[in-house]
Amino acid sequence: MSPVPMYEVIYGDLLSQIKAGALAPGDRLPSEPTLASQYGVSRMTVRQALDQLEAEHVVVRRRGSGTYVAQPSSTYRRMNRLGSFGEEMGVSEVSTEMKFQGAVVAPDEVRTRLGLKPRQKATRLLRVRLVSGSPAAVQESWLPYSLAPQLAREELVGGSLYRTLFERWGVKLKWAEQTISAVAADAERAGWLGVAQGSPLIWITRVAFADDGTPIELAHSWTRPEFPLLARLET
Amino acid sequence: MSPVPMYEVIYGDLLSQIKAGALAPGDRLPSEPTLASQYGVSRMTVRQALDQLEAEHVVVRRRGSGTYVAQPSSTYRRMNRLGSFGEEMGVSEVSTEMKFQGAVVAPDEVRTRLGLKPRQKATRLLRVRLVSGSPAAVQESWLPYSLAPQLAREELVGGSLYRTLFERWGVKLKWAEQTISAVAADAERAGWLGVAQGSPLIWITRVAFADDGTPIELAHSWTRPEFPLLARLET
DNA sequence: GAGTGGTCTAGACCACATG
DNA sequence: ATGTGGTCTAGACCACTCA
Numbered sequence A, B: 001m002s003p004v005p006m007y008e009v010i011y012g013d014l015l016s017q018i019k020a021g022a023l024a025p026g027d028r029l030p031s032e033p034t035l036a037s038q039y040g041v042s043r044m045t046v047r048q049a050l051d052q053l054e055a056e057h058v059v060v061r062r063r064g065s066g067t068y069v070a071q072p073s074s075t076y077r078r079m080n081r082l083g084s085f086g087e088e089m090g091v092s093e094v095s096t097e098m099k100f101q102g103a104v105v106a107p108d109e110v111r112t113r114l115g116l117k118p119r120q121k122a123t124r125l126l127r128v129r130l131v132s133g134s135p136a137a138v139q140e141s142w143l144p145y146s147l148a149p150q151l152a153r154e155e156l157v158g159g160s161l162y163r164t165l166f167e168r169w170g171v172k173l174k175w176a177e178q179t180i181s182a183v184a185a186d187a188e189r190a191g192w193l194g195v196a197q198g199s200p201l202i203w204i205t206r207v208a209f210a211d212d213g214t215p216i217e218l219a220h221s222w223t224r225p226e227f228p229l230l231a232r233l234e235t
Numbered sequence C: 001g002a003g004t005g006g007t008c009t010a011g012a013c014c015a016c017a018t019g
Numbered sequence D: 001a002t003g004t005g006g007t008c009t010a011g012a013c014c015a016c017t018c019a
Helices: A006-020 A032-039 A043-055 A108-114 A161-169 A187-194 B006-020 B032-039 B043-055 B108-116 B159-169 B188-192
Strands: A059-062 A067-071 A096-103 A121-131 A133-143 A173-184 A201-210 A215-224 A229-234 B059-062 B067-068 B093-107 B119-132 B133-146 B171-186 B200-210 B216-223 B228-234
Touching: A006 A032, A006 A043, A032 A043, A043 A059, A043 B043, A096 B133, A108 A121, A108 A133, A108 A215, A133 A187, A161 A173, A173 B171, A201 B200, B006 B032, B006 B043, B043 B059, B093 B108, B108 B119, B108 B133, B108 B216, B133 B188, B171 B216
Parallel strands: none
Antiparallel strands: A059 A067, A096 A121, A121 A133, A133 A215, A173 A201, A173 B200, A173 B228, A201 A215, A201 B171, A229 B171, B059 B067, B093 B119, B119 B133, B133 B216, B171 B200, B200 B216
């Protein structure tokens, strides 16, 4: 058997066509029997691919009618999926100012959340994110130093921590737990973000995990309220 | 064919057993072939039930090993699912002070978001939510008046707007789009919530939809930062 | 090596939507 | 009436885990 399952191939094909615009919102996809014969697979296999697209709201199915490319639900991007800051911001132009990058002894909170031993080192990244040139968020990330020592020195691949972890160290983050709250800007962050001290910021604390459940990253972010999170909730 | 599909029966059975504690976190479920013969169905049908449980993180599958009841991921409750305020808060004791309940001409924002015609009326509910007796959030809900006129007068079923909509009017909310931001408390909300004016609050704007896509509710909520949102993100 | 979940087949009947 | 997606069967081979 091919290393990649057929239903993932079909899933990928359809997703590409939709992203490329070959299949526009509202368009009907080929029927399940049609796809099955096109790909030379059984209908159950086609359904596995469509199940996945449906779960991600890329398509909607209507019994007796067909499967259609979903309307891009006006809002909701970001959130629900774990992605890089750039991806979360969508098409906007994102740049980064690195304020600190190095290895330090992990403070208690970091030790606890990442499961490090006392006096174990951690890599700390402190970044200011700019959207279209104006400051939008401060991000402070902590990772076990031993996981990727060069991370404390080298430049990030494409400015993305997650990409660097994956491409240089083979570390793939699988899921994250976030708490979202609000906090008043302290003097330092207010300065970086260009807001008044004491003004409200969106404060997110995130722990990201590898597929085996190992905690990899503890991150705090402080975002200006002009850049809200968008989320879609299901019943 | 039975009105309820077999895979839903199996799904429900397993979920009940897990919720009741007959299957505890970490326990292994019967294997797929075992379940198939127990229910007298094919293995593919069993897999449909398990697929659903897995997608909801109720179970985890390990190839070559078995399917296990998931560990209740310490944190993450709330968010990701659309539920009542009480459910979101988990087991905590929740009470409500109704500050306003009535029908008014819909302001522009409400008209736009709910798709109402000019001068059409809307029901406005303004509530302060208390957790264990101390104020946690202010919620302002707007609904089309014509949808459920009595809503402007009657008491809510079990103090829950969503339960009232469903049990008294048969309206079932299917999904919602939320934007989450932060905002400084104004004088009125600061007073209700017992915080200083200007202190940061979590500010959520939500539009909830029925299964046919009709917008049913526009809600704003202002929550004290001591009650953060918890969310789980997937890759 | 035995058992598990992952993938896949080649059919089938059904409920439903649309022309 | 035709075609669609929803459900289901009774097998199969595979990759993987674990004793």
